[in-house]
Amino acid sequence: MSLAILCLLCLAPVGIAADSVGFGTTPERDRAGFFALEWHGAERYELEQATGPAHEDARILYRGPDAGTLISGLPNGEYRFRIRAEGDEAWSDSTVVIVEHHGLGRAFLFFLLGAGVFTVLILAIAAGRRLA
Amino acid sequence: MTVPADSAILPPGIAWALLAAFSVLWVALGWYLGRNNKTAEDHMLAGRNVGLALATATAMATWVTANTTMTAPQLALQLGVWGMFGYSLGALGLILFAPLARRIRELMPHGFTSGDFIRLRFGKFTWRVFLVVSLIYAFGWLVSLAMAGGVLINALSGIDYRVGMTIILTVCVLYTLLGGLRAVIGTDFVQTIIIILGVAFIAWLTIDKVGFEAIHFNLMEERPELLNLLFPAAIMFLFNNLLFGVGEIFHSNVWWSRAFAFGRSVGFRAYLLAGLLWLPIPIVAGFVALATPALGINVPVADMVGPLVAAEVLGLTGAIVVFIVVFAALASSLDSLLAATSDLVTRDIYRGHIRPRASEQEQFRATKVMIVLLGLLTWAAASYRGEIPVVGSLAAVLYFTGAFVASAIWPVVAGLYWRKTNPMGAALGMIAGTGLGLVGYFAIGFYVAALIGAAVSLAVILLFTWLAPREFDWSRLAEAEPRNGAMANGGVP
Structure with missing residues (x-):
């Protein structure tokens, strides 16, 4: 019994840290290619990014007092982020963001639409005085 | 989210001193330049005889704004190299407005506002739709500029966002109040010199200290899509930004009031030169943001990236230069927008709808x-930054207005050049373009709103004009100030 209490006491700070440091609202899916992460619960933080559930390829993205970051420039894929107070052992739960860029077909459709409108605009101004 | 004072690069004492010095400078200049203003025409149009140097400087300085110095880096970090180059396409708005400015001056020698043109050309209903579009845009731009002021001061010095925003806004209101357009143009000239020298200095130091190779290597390692020329959202953004810039300039009274204020043969050359001078500035300002991975800088909020990176790379001197440059850029746009929007409200709402014989x-x-x-x-x-959905970041506020302004491109172009443009088509083009553009903004992203708005507006105007063409006598546009004092064609409620 006393051993169990001792174990709980040892775990308590870790449990508190893991509970108090965490992410705010994060997007589940990102189409634009950029998104913001926000976190809270400590004065200094460590933010980690990985691609697999076991965080084998994890790398520290940020270490410091800021409570958020802008993520951009990632290729399509599933990305996992977790946060902790700097110096703590325990990490928060992972938050997962799936980056899935718009399709190139849609992108070029808008590009061509824009090019068409722009061409009409140039012609309208260039020929404008004569037409008027 | 704000930057805590202990992690800011500029000591608060220096930041307060800079704020105080430039606040006094702008307000004193505003008072000095506007001391001879006696009439509304002096205040609103600076006597209608602004020369080429001042005209070019004011057009360029007004277009170098929060958009350029702070949103261009944000877009470079979000959309990569296309974000940066796409932003510079905003120069085409100024360049393409050059022939329009000449035509506006020819057709409307007594004109005051862009609202005057729409009222005389298309009548009451279209005029009112246009006023709604124009005022929503002007307000969105004003809020984004005020936000940029607060963000800049907070990012560099840790001074509270609301305090910084309040100071910049108060200074601009004061000197615009004192000097009108004459003060705006005069301060713009000084601010242009500061902006060009400052941006050149920052670019030179950044390249010298970080280097292209380190920037490229770190981007490839950490944010490879930013270098991808087939980045889908960035491809969609290119023409969206171009048309957004064109829409902003073509419809806004900021640019029309200058077309009326510039000397008779000055407008064309001034807008052309200003566009060419503006073109490289977003590329230089945006490039700084691409150094983020190489420098290991965290960007807590997207719109802080420019000041944060520049200050980090350039240290205290750099932070001071950035502070002065962006303060000048913000002030040069805020004052113009305050002056032009107050003219529009006075002329088209107060005089047009409330007191026609004022x-x-x-x-x-x-x-x-x-x-x-x-x-x-x-x-x-601006006090509610981050607490209202569309008042999230600078780009979010700015591009929200994209649907509105891009849908106003065609009423202006068709109104100036096509004799048979249908007035109802012009009004419905703005309504449908804005509506569908906003659908695109929320359903797809900020990077398509203006594009959809412009395309839909064009389709509606062409359709209505083809089905029901309406002849127009251009000479009616010269009737902006009829002899009896009342406004022509719908000015009296």
């Missing part, structure tokens, strides 16, 4: 009251 002196007073009211409204909205 005297010169009444209009003069009303313009000043409007400047103060606009300042207060802007302050209230």
Whole structure:
């Protein structure tokens, strides 16, 4: 019994840290290619990014007092982020963001639409005085 | 989210000193330049005879703004190299407005506002739709500029966002109030010199200290899509930004009031030169943001990236230079927008709808009251940065207005050049373009709203004009100030 209490006491700070440091609202899916992460619960933080559930390829993205970051420039894929107070052992739960860029077909459709409108605009101004 | 004072690069003492010095400088210049303003026409149009140097400087300085110095880096970090180059396409708005400015001056020698043109060309209904579009845009831009001021001061010095935003807004309201367009143009000239020298200095130091290779290597390692020329959202953004810039300039009274104020043969050359001078500035400003991975800098909020990176790379001197440059850029746009929007409200709402026979002196007073009211409204909205969905970041606010302004491109172009444009088509083009553009903004992203708005507006105007063409006599546009004092064609309620 006393051993169990001792174990709980040892775990308590870790449990508190893991509970108090965490992410705010994060997007589940990102189409634009950029998104913001926000976190809270400590004065200094460590933010980690990985691609697999076991965080084998994890790398520290940020270490410091800021409570958020802008993520951009990632290729399509599933990305996992977790946060902790700097110096703590325990990490928060992972938050997962799936980056899935718009399709190139849609992108070029808008590009061509824009090019068409722009061409009409140039012609309208260039020929404008004569037409008027 | 704000930057804590202990992690800011600029000591608060220096930041307060800079704020105080430049606040006094702009307000004193505003008072000095506007001391001879006696009538509403002096206050609103600076005597209609601004020369080429001042005209070019004011057009360029007004277009170098929060958009350029702070949103261009944000877009480079979000959308990569296309974000940066796409932003520079905004120069085409100025360049393409050059022939329009000449035509506006020819057709409307007595014109005051862009609203005057729409009222005379298309009648009451289209005029009112246009006023809604134009005022929503002007307000969105004002709020984004005030936000940029607060973000800049907070990012560099740790001074609270609301305090910084309030100071910049108050300074601009004060000197615009004192000097009108004459003060705006005069301060713009000084601010242009500061902006060009400052941006060149920052670019030179950044390249010298970080280097292209390190920037490229770290981007490839950490944010490879930013270098991808087939980045889908960035491809969609290219023409969206171009048309957004064109829409902003073609419809806004900021640019029309200058077309009326510039000397008769000055407008074309001034806008052309200003566009060419502006073109490289977003690329230089945006490039700085691509150094983020190489420098290991965290960017807590997207719109802080420019000041944060520049200050980090360049240290205290750099932070001071960035502070001065962006303060000048913000002030040069805020004042222009305050002046032009207050003119539009005075002329088209107060005189057009409330007191059609208002005297010169009444209009003069009303313009000043409007400047103060606009300042207060802007302050209230900018105070809620991050707490209202569309008031999230600078780009989010700015591109929200994209659907509105891009849908106004065609009423202006078709109104100036096509004799048979259908007035109802012009109104419905703005309504449908704005509506569908906003659908695109929320359903797809900010990077398509203006593009959809412009395309839909064009389709509607072409359809209506083809089905029901309406002849127009161009000489009617010269009737902006009829002899009896009342506004022509729908000015009396």
